[in-house]
């Protein structure tokens with residue numbers, strides 16, 4: 001796992017634009033190297049803003065949308081099309097506007113699937129496993145970029161402080177019950193799955209995130225501070241706006257756009 005680098009942008013709007021531009025470059029490079037790319041989306045305010053900016057980016061079609069696999073880091077266990085589902089937001093913001101192969105969009109199951117949350121988690125794990133190649137050496141494909149929002153309580157994906165999902169050491173996907181942020185029932189990638197990603201990008205904007213950002217960059221344990229467990233295999237980036245970076249020790253963040 002890699003130590004985090006921190007980049008600070010002026011405000012949420014510039015942060016979202018800069019992350020969208022970074023995604024274009026990273027995904028184009030990954031596709032040039034291997035022919036395809038795997039991207040993991042996050043829900044939440046800034047995560048969705050990034051997707052809107054990507055849809056609007058002049059260079060967006062430099063990405064070979066036909067060879068991009070899109071996954072989710074977590075999902076709120078609600079019916080298909082529910083406006084609080086992370087999938088619904090991502091489709092509206094980006095996926096409905098680009099020439100992506102529908103078979104390569106991999107939403108987590110919905111509550112109207114008839115599956116229990118546990119079976120839904122297992123089904124998603126099976127879908128991930130089916131997408132692996134021998135060179136992935138694991139049960140999930142090598143994610144090129146895995147984006148995560150950060151809650152004010154430092155949750156990432158649907159991994160909330162102190163909850164059992166944070167103790168998972170083997171399964172890549174679990175059901176979450178009793179989440180403190182509604183809805184209480186969710187599906188989430190686990191820390192072991194997150195750690196397989198080549199690059200993990202934690203994206204946070206707003207003053208309410210400043211304490212969580214500070215803790216996520218400290219030596220705190222991931223059970224108490226899930227954001228402190230958000231680390232990638234080759235690179236970990238904390239992409240922040242100035243207010244979310246407000247409690248960083250001086251000198252830790254590099255100002256990317258003052």
Ligand SMILES: O=C1O[C@H](COP(=O)(O)O)[C@@H](O)[C@H](O)[C@H]1O
Nearest residue numbers: 042043044045046149150151157
């Ligand atoms: O519930 C969730 O919250 C987090 C953070 O959302 P934000 O609006 O505070 O940025 C998000 O990363 C996660 O995917 C989502 O399910």
